[in-house]
Amino acid sequence: MVYGQAMSERVRDDIGRLVHRGMPVEAYWRAVSDALDAAVPSEGSCLMTMDPATMLPTAEFVENGLPADSISRLVEIELREPDYTKWVDMARAGTAAASLSHVTAGDLDLSRRQREVRRPGGYSDELRVVLSSSTGTWGALTVFRETDSPYFSSSEVRLLSSLTGLISDGLRRALLLDDACADRPDTGMLVLDPDDGVDLANREAEQWVDELGVGERAGTRLPLVIRSVASQARAIAAGERIADVGLARARVRTRTGRWVIVRGSLLGEGPLAPVAVLLEAARPAEMAPLLADMYGLTQRERRVTELVAQGLPTRQIANQLHLAAYTVQDHLKSIFAKSGTGSRGDLVARLFFDQRATSLTAPSATPDD
Known part of the structure; x- marks a missing residue:
């Protein structure tokens, strides 16, 4: 078919x-x-x-x-x-x-x-x-x-x-x-009512909220990222096109410098259904695409970086990308300059903290969490 x-x-x-x-x-x-x-x-x-x-x-x-x-x-x-x-x-x-x-x-x-x-x-x-x-x-x-x-x-x-x-x-x-729900460590969960009031929060969620902060605007009860993700989850559940609103998920850096992944899901159906917001520390591989954005790597440079992280030498990278070896070397020089690194090992350590290659070029809807 x-x-x-x-x-x-x-x-x-x-x-x-x-x-x-x-x-x-x-x-x-x-x-x-x-x-x-x-x-x-x-x-x-x-x-x-x-x-x-x-x-x-x-x-x-x-x-x-x-x-x-x-x-x-x-x-x-x-x-x-x-x-x-x-x-x-x-x-x-x-x-x-x-x-x-x-x-x-x-x-x-x-x-x-x-x-x-x-x-x-x-x-x-x-x-x-x-x-x-x-x-x-x-x-x-x-x-x-x-x-x-x-x-x-x-x-x-x-x-x-x-x-x-x-x-x-x-x-x-x-x-x-x-x-x-099993009260395992490091996974925070908030359950929000339709007005973003907190019906339930485990200890880990309270710690993440404290670390994120609510800002200085009077009357603010929750960090903006949590309210935004909850709103996105409601929009998707209401039938708005996924391509238009994206996934109810965001990465954000806390005041202590840690990165957290925030996800929202509706618990039930209808406009009065509560929203579960899950908070989890971002894993190193999840941050690689974001760091690539921060360094301004082009799509070609991202692909070269992925292959470097897989341990491929210049000639094999050139063969896979149908490039000349000197062109790959030029890309590497640009990547090193943009990322502030001086070698392949430094580059991999900075982008892939745990030495695992991940995709820098996949679209955002491709698995991320």
């Missing part, structure tokens, strides 16, 4: 509103699966959450999936044996979505998990989506079809690939909401 712009925008708007709905992980997954099924029909789906440091699965939510006694073999293949479209391989290659039928050219049994586990279980093609952000891979989504169903088309793969940023952002919000 070939999808037009209207279909893509409708699905994006539907999922964008779900992202800002303030749901726990399982409810979010079920709602996203329902929204996707209208455009990309499937017989089942599975969401796995992952530890971003190791990409090891931490929990799974399955609808119409394989029986439990088959899962251990799937996990063994995923973690220890070669196969097609493994999560780690997709994340490393920067592949947002892929179908098994495409990567095997239609011969699904080339996949070990397909011939040993999935086909005997009555399943055919699967479409895998890596839910990554600039802070790591937080989860993975699989939609799958049974034996008599058609393979996923290239347009269906492209559609899910284009939605990865939104779906990832919603998963990160759901995980943070679960953390805040």
